[in-house]
Amino acid sequence: MTKTEVTETEPRSTWKNWLRGRSELGICLLLAALGVLVLVDAATISTDFTQRGPVGPKTVPYVVGGLLLVVAVLLVRDVLRGGRGEAESGEDVDLSAPSDWRTVLLLSASFLANAVLINIIGFPLSGMILFWGCAYALGSRNAVRDPLVAAVLSVLTYVVFNNLLGVPLPGGPLMGVL
Known part of the structure; x- marks a missing residue:
């Protein structure tokens, strides 16, 4: 192995080792990207209407986008100073147990059945399928x-x-009864 090969691989392994203990930086990147997305989207909001009061439609998205960026920066600072998130702990949680994919799939099927059936049979019946399916899955x-x-x-x-x-939901066949 020549000296040039050693110097090329050392920075990569050092960089990987440095990142290995700082996985929270991925969340920081996600928060920052989300903040930028919210700010860019807020800038495109149309103001072609009569505004009532001092707060317009862009205010809340600007505040939320700005706060997302602030939280991302504060989290980066904390991670770089050695801060680490605590592992999940709980009285009845076995962290070594595998995921229960059957339950996840049954819950997903109940939700998807509700989404597909809500406009066909109405909310009361599709909601019943959703609630019963979730109870069964759990x-x-x-x-x-x-x-x-x-x-x-x-x-x-x-x-x-x-x-x-006053939030209209599809009633389906029960529309006249309720």
Whole structure:
């Protein structure tokens, strides 16, 4: 091995070793990119309407984008000074256990079924499928109680949003009943 080969590989391994203990810098980069994206998007907001009050439509996005950049800079400073995030800990969490992909897939299927069916059968029925599917995925196996609780939750959610809050949800076949 020649001397030039040694000098070419040393900086790479040193750089990798330096980054290995500072993985939080990836989050800093993500926060900074998100902050820049929010600021650029806020600059494109149209102001072709009559503004009421001192706060316009660009104010909140500018504040949020600016705060994202500030947090990114403060986190970079903390990481470079040796700060490290603590590993997750909890009483009932086994960090060595593998992921439960069956539960994740069942929850995803319940959510996707709701998204596909909401405009076809309405929110009360698709919400019932969502609530019951989530209960089943998370381990509940009561064949009588689970669908009843899902139906009550779904109809209650529909009534609160549609009738009380004025947020229209598709009613489906139950449109005239509720």
